[in-house]
Amino acid sequence: MQEFFDRPDPVPGRGEVLIRVDVAGVNPLDHLLRAGLVPGLDGGRPFPRVLGVEAAGTVLALGEYVDGFEVGDAVFGFALTGGGTYAETTVLSAPNTARIPAGLSATVAATLPIAGTTAVDALDQLALRAGAALLVNGVGGGVGLAVARLAVGRELRVIGTGSTAKREHAEAIGVRFIDYTAGDVVAAVRELVPDGVDGIVDMVGGASLRTVAPLARHAGNVIAVADSTVSDLGGRFVERRLDRENLERAARLALDGVLAPVITAVHPLSDAPAALATVENGHASGKVVIKVA
Ligand SMILES: NC(=O)c1ccc[n+]([C@@H]2O[C@H](COP(=O)([O-])OP(=O)(O)OC[C@H]3O[C@@H](n4cnc5c(N)ncnc54)[C@H](OP(=O)(O)O)[C@@H]3O)[C@@H](O)[C@H]2O)c1
Structure with a gap:
C-alpha cells in the first residue's frame, strides 16, 4: 500500500x-x-x-x-x-x-546517482576502445539510454534493443536500434556485426540476457546491471561506485553533454x-x- x-x-x-x-x-x-x-x-x-x-x-x-x-x-x-x-x-x-x-x-x-553513475561504471568496467561494437540490451530505459549516449560519446558503435516505442529516442542518440518484438534479436544483431559484439551491457537479465550473451566475442565482456547470475555465463555484474568522486565525475560528463539523461x-x-x-x-x-x- x-x-x-x-x-x-x-x-x-x-x-x-x-x-x-x-x-x-x-x-x-x-x-x-x-x-x-x-x-x-x-x-x-x-x-x-x-x-x-x-x-x-x-x-x-x-x-x-x-x-x-x-x-x-x-x-x-x-x-x-x-x-x-x-x-x-x-x-x-x-x-x-x-x-x-x-x-x-x-x-x-x-x-545521476543511479542511472548516470551506473552507466559510467558499466562502461568503465568494459573499457572498450573507440570503434568497438557494444550491444545495450534494454536501451530504452533510464540506464540503457544513459549507457548508449555515453558509449556514443566514447565513439563506440552502439546497437540497442527495446520494444517499438523505444526506437525514436535510441536512434536520436545514434543507436542502431533492434525492436525485440519484431523478430529474432540475435539474427538482427548478426546482420549488423556477423562476428558478434565486443561488449554487452545488459539491463534486462533472465532469459533475455541468456539469449543475447553469446553475441559477445568474449563472455567476460558481458556486464549485467540487474542479474547477478550473469557470472554463470562467464560475464560480470556491474561494480558500482557510489562515492562523491564518481558523482562529481558523472556531473562533469553531464555538463559536457555526454551523459545526457x-x-x-x-x-x-x-x-x-x-x-x-x-x-x-x-x-x-x-x-x-x-x-x-
Ligand atoms: N546494480 C545497480 O546498481 C543498478 C543500477 C541501476 C539499475 N539497476 C537495475 O537495472 C535494471 C534497469 O534499470 P533502469 O532504471 O534502466 O530501468 P527502466 O528505466 O525500467 O528500463 C528498463 C528497460 O528495459 C526494457 N526492456 C524490458 N524487457 C526487455 C527485453 N526483453 N529486451 C530489451 N529491453 C527490454 C524496457 O522497455 P521495453 O521493454 O518497452 O523496451 C525498459 O525501457 C533494473 O532492474 C534496475 O533495478 C541496477
Missing part, C-alpha cells in the same frame, strides 16, 4: 545532510524496496517508509562529521539510510552526495504513485522524475 503522510523533518545523523528536495529520481529499486526485497540497502528501517533513493536539492542542515558542504549548497546524491526522497525534506548520505556544478539543472542532477516525464509529488507505476511496469522510457519543490 502507498499513501502520503506527514512527518517531521528528519534530523541529520552522523555523516548525513538534511536537504529540501527539489527533484527526486524514480527507479525500479524503489518498488523493490517497497516490496521488502532488498531490506539491507536503505537502512532496513521498518515500514511505513518513504520511497526514493536519489535526489537533488538544497542543504538545510549538516549532521556531525560532514565535510565539504555548507547550508544553502545545491547538492545531489543517494539517500542510503532510509530517509526516502519522495518527500519535501530528506537526509542524504554525505559521502554519497556531491555539489551540483553551476550550469547543471537539479532535474538532470537527480538522475533522456527525461521523459516530470511528475509533481502528488503524482508520485503514477510516476512509480510507470517504472514498475517494466517498460519505462528514459528517466522519470518527481519535481517536489
